[in-house]
Amino acid sequence: MKSGVLRFIRHKPAVCGLVLLLAVLLASALAGVVYPGDPFRIVGKPFQPPLGEYLLGTDMLGRDLAAGVLYGARTTLLVGVVATVIATAVGVTIGGLAGYFGGRLDNLLMRFTELFQTIPFFLFAILLVAVLGASIGSVIFAISVVSWPPMARLVRGEFMTMRNREFVQACVSMGMGHTRIILHHILPNTLSSIIVTGSLMVATAILIESGLSFLGLSDANTMSWGYIIGAGRTVLRTAWWICAAPGVAILLTVMAINLVGDGLNDALNPRLRSL
C-alpha cells in the first residue's frame, strides 16, 4: 500500500489533478463563507463583464456569477459522487454475483444489464428525469441508472477470473461459504479496478448532470454549472462570460478527476505498466 502512495506521488499529472480537485472541493466548502446568502440573489446590473465590480461578472438577471460557480460546485460534486457511489454499489453487486455464480444467474443478470446498455444512456437519463420530475434526487437516480452497467461488466469479468484462481479454489476446499469468499477474498483483490473505474465514473456523472441541467432538466432551486450554461446560452454572442465561467469549471474538474483516475490506475495496477 505504501508503495502505491509513492507511485501516485511520482505521477506528476495525477498530483496536478489532485491539487485541482482539492481546489474545487475547497471552493464548494467555502462558498457560504465567501458569498453568504442565496446565489440566486440579484446583486447588481445585468451583463457586467468579468473583472469589473464582480470577479466573474453578472448574468442577464444581475446575479453574481462567481457565487453561482462556487455554489454550483457543491451541486455538481454532490451529484457526481452520490450517483457514482450508488452506481458502483449496484454494478459491483450485480457483476459480482453474475461473475461468481456464473451459469443461469449470470445469463439472467447479464441479459438484464444488456437491456440497459441497448438504450443510449443520455437519452435514457433525459427520459427518466422527464418522467420523475426535475429534482436533485431524480437527477442522481437517473445518472445512477445509466452508469452502473459498465461497472457490472467489469466486475463480472474480474470475478470470473478470480473465481478460477487457485487461492479461491483453496478457500472452497477449506469449506468456506460463498459470502466469506466473495467479501474477504475476491472483493479486496478487485478493489483497485473498481476504484479506478469509479473515479472515472465521477467525471462522466458530472458531464451527464451538466448536460441535463443545460437542457433545463434540473432542480430549479439549486445552482449548478449546467444550469448557468443553460441559462446563458441564449446570450452566448453578447455575454460569452456567462457560459465560459461554469464551462471552464466543468472542464477543469472533469480533467482533474480523469488525471487522478489515471494516477490511481498506475498506482494500484503497477503491473499494467511496462518498465
Place this chain on the structure above:
Amino acid sequence: MSAAGPMLRIEGLSVSLPALADRRHAVEDVSLQLSRNEILCVVGESGSGKSVMSRAVLGLFPSRHVQPTAGRILFEGEDLLQATEQRMRELRGNRIAMIFQEPMTALNPVMRIGAQIEEVLEVHHAGDLAARRARTLDMLAAVNLPEPQQILAAYPHQLSGGQRQRAMIAMALALEPDILIADEPTTALDVTTQAQILVLIRDIQRKKGMGVIFVTHDFGVVAEVADRIAVMQHGRLVEQGWADEVLNRPQADYTRSLLAAVPSLMPGPKRDFSGQPVVLGVKALSKSYRTGGNFFGGAARRVDALVEVSFGVRRGETVGIVGESGSGKSTAARCITRLIEADSGQIMVEGIDIAALGQRALRPVRKRMQMVFQDPYGSLNPRRTVGRLIAEGPIVHGVAPATARARALELLELVGLERRAADRFPHEFSGGQRQRIGLARALALEPDILVADEPVSALDVSVQAQVLRLLADIRSRLGLTVLFITHDLRVASQVCDSIVVMHKGRVVEYGPVADVYANPSHDYTRSLMAAVPGRKWSQGNEASNASMRTA
C-alpha cells in the same frame, strides 16, 4: 566440415541487471565455445542467467537496462556485440536461428504457418515466390509434420503443441543456419512429444552439421541430447565439459547437488497397506464438457474428461495419478475434492459418498480432504498475511482465532519456515517457500486425505527435491493419505506407493508403482515410460549405485 576450431566463442561475457535487482549481473564473466556439429547444453535453475546468456548471441536483451558490459561474442571471428543492427539482422535467422519455449506465443496467431516460414525466407531474399513455397514445404516435411500442404494453410491454434514446436523448428531451419539456439524448446510439451522433438533436433543437427546451444533446466533432457554441458548458477559458469564427464563424474559441488536432486526412476522401498481400510474410494467417476453450443442451440462438441474412473486409496497410502496434459488427471483431482461437479459416479470418503452431498452438508466434510495446488504464485491470496491465510481455515470451522493463530505458527515450523513468516505477505517468499505455506494451510485443517495437484511441477529441481522430502516426512509423521497428481514419472516413482495411469480420461493401468514401472502392461504406459528423458542415464546410475552397495 570446414574450419577446425570453434565457430562461436563467448569470451568473458558480462550482462548487467537494472540497479534495483537482487544481483548486479545477469551473466558474469562467462566464456564458452561452440563448434560445428555439436550440441552444447546450458543447464541451470531459474535465475541462473542461462537464457540471457544464450539470447545475447542473437543480440536480444530483455530490456534496455539489461545490456552487455564486458566481453566478446565472436562468430567466425566477428564480434557480435560490436556488430551494427543492420549486420545483426543479416545474421539472425540466416546464420544464427532461435527456437523458443512456448511455440504458441512465439508464432504469430493471425498468420498462417506457411506465410510465417515464407516470410523468413523473404526477409533474407531467398528465391522467388514459387521457390520459397517449395522450400517451406520441404522444411515442413523435414520436421516430420504429416501432410505439409495442410499445415502450410493452418493457423497456429489449429496445431497441437508438438506440431507448433515442429513448425517453429522448420522456421528456424529454413535458411540452414550454422547455429541454432534452443531456449527450453521442450519444456511446455508432454513427455512423449518431448521425446519426439528431442530426436528431431538431434537428427537435423547431425544431418546439417549445425552447432546447437540447448538451454534447459532438465538433466534428463541433457542426458538425451548433449555432447557438451555447461552448468550455470547465479549468472556464473560453474562447470563445463563433455556430457559423459559432467553427468557421471561432476566436479563442481553445485553440479553434484543438482544431479543428486534429479528424482530417480527406481521406486523407493515398498510399504504394505493391504491391511488398511480404503479411506478414499472413487467409483465410476465420469465428467464430460460440452463446448461450442450457444444460446440459440447449435452443435455442441462433447469432450469426455473422465470416463468411469475407479480406484481406491488405503489409509496412509500415497496413490499417484500420472498422465499427460488432457489426460483428465487434474479434472479427477478437482472432481474428487468437489471443486467441479462430476456427472456421475461415487466418491466414498470413509464410507460417505460425498458426490451425493449438497453444498451445505459438504462443508464440514471438506476439512477432511485438503488440497495443495500447482501454482505457488496463484494459490495464495496476495492480500493476506501468511499467518491469516493458514489460520483462516480452522477459524471458519469454529476454532477460536487465538488457538488457530498459535497453531499456524507451529505449522510454519513444521513445514520448515520461521514463525516470523506469519506476518509477511506471500509475494515476499520464493516459489518453494510458498509451496510450503500452501502445505501448511492444507494441514491446518488436520485433514485425513491430502490431494496434491502437481505440487512440485513449477519448482526448480533442487527446491522440488526439498519439497518432496518435506512431503514424505510429514506424510509419515501425521499418517496422511495422499492423492498425488503429476505428469512426471520420476517424481511419481519417488513419492507414490501405487499409481493410476490415465490417458484421454480413462484409467489405462493401476497398480503398485514398482510393478507398473518394471512391467508396464498397457501400450500407453510403455510409451510413457520410454519417453522419460534421460532414462538410460538414470538406469546406468542406479546400476552403478547398486553395484557399489553390494561391493
